[in-house]
Amino acid sequence: QFYRYIDWILTVPLMCVEFYLILRAVGAKQILLWKMIGYSLIMLIFGYLGETVFRSQSVLFGVLSTVGYVGIVYEAWFGSAKKLAVNSNDPKLLGAIKALGWFVLAGWAIYPSLRA
16 A cells, blocks of 8 residues: 555646646646645545555545545546636647546546455
């Protein structure tokens, strides 16, 4: 578990930074960057605590962790990240945000069920 979370503490916030970097050219503000990183940290910290320190309360920590996941998904599909992509009128940019959105929604949703 420990090594998995070391990987995630690096890769998950980087994925969230990617949303910001792609959208910066069309007016993304730094608040988007910090919001996405914040959501990722909520997801990771509560997930780790629920799996390691507070195992008897893992359901509660799982729910709290899910709040971060849902925040990232919301931003990608309905929030300011999506709105910036749509307003850009750039089909390649919109396609990139959709691809990231699908990766977060589907890839991150099934990952916990795939681990041993």
